[in-house]
């Protein structure tokens with residue numbers, strides 16, 4: 276590792292034993308980012324960032340679409356076994372590490388990011404499965420979502436392994452996030468100790484180089500997919516008979532479109548209800564006796580998913596409306612939570628926002644927030660990329676947050 280030789284508020288000079296070279300770190304203070312160098316952790320950040328970036332490039336080269344993450348999980352397991360001094364736990368394609376000094380009397384912070392990607396869209400101009408470096412940018416599938424957060428959080432954990440912290444720290448690399456799969460974080464959580472709060476690494480635009488650029492999602496919408504069925508009575512279209520199920524379904528869909536829930540979330544706004552699929556009828560001369568439709572419901576912290584189901588079912592009755600699952604709840608963290616307070620101490624100009632997109636937070640029952648390098652707008656798009664500096668900044672900020680945090 277490294278040895279600090281000179282250290283003051285502005286500059287730190289140290290020797291990297293492995294690379295046999297001297298390094299100088301300059302600390303700056305701009306855009307409200309309060310950089311408070313931590314003597315124990317900052318000295319190794321240059322080599323740690325290089326390691327994180329190298330690992331990201333290796334990950335990109337291994338296709339890891341949801342439910343097919345074994346090869347990338349193998350790579351990470353092998354890497355962690357070589358780099359970490361603590362036991363590497365694995366169940367399926369989920370991997371986790373518990374920092375030394377775990378104590379049931381103390382509260383636990385989980386840091387988490389996911390290892391799977393969506394499928395590559397057709398319009399990639401770079402090879403999605405090869406890390407292509409163009410200046411500061413690294414192009415490749417999963418570079419932004421969620422490889423950058425994963426390698427940044429992992430290397431922050433590795434750099435803090437030997438640092439005594441006043442709380443328990445667990446790092447979890449989870450699979451099947453993009454499909455909210457049963458084998459992902461949902462399968463790992465019961466195997467982990469109790470979690471009190473979680474920081475989920477996702478591309479939220481955590482950029483300390485622009486004013487208000489450290490963006491933290493303090494609330495996230497939940498999701499329910501609901502199947503609707505209208506039952507009618509068949510008959511001949513030429514005669515005045517039957518009950519047209521398509522008309523019944525249209526009436527219900529209209530009610531769903533116009534319904535306004537009484538309560539709105541201050542951060543996430545109203546619950547959003549959108550009918551996206553409809554199917555019915557067998558022939559032009561047959562009054563349809565059945566019509567089905569699918570409604571996408573983006574839920575907020577103003578209601579539980581179960582409360583929303585009850586209201587919508589009453590609204591459209593006797594048309595049936597059944598949720599496929601109610602497990603993807605809206606999530607978030609209180610304004611006064613010590614983790615959020617610490618982030619605001621480290622980055623006083625941080626922007627707090629409510630996120631419309633779903634993450635593994637939906638499956639956590641504890642308070643949680645989402646922050647990570649990159650930009651959500653680059654996720655799931657052709658030529659997704661991350662800037663190397665975004666990873667360096669992320670490791671720096673995560674390290675600052677974790678070393679200053681206490682419950």
Ligand SMILES: [Zn+2]
Nearest residue numbers: 389420421477
């Ligand atoms: Zn993601």
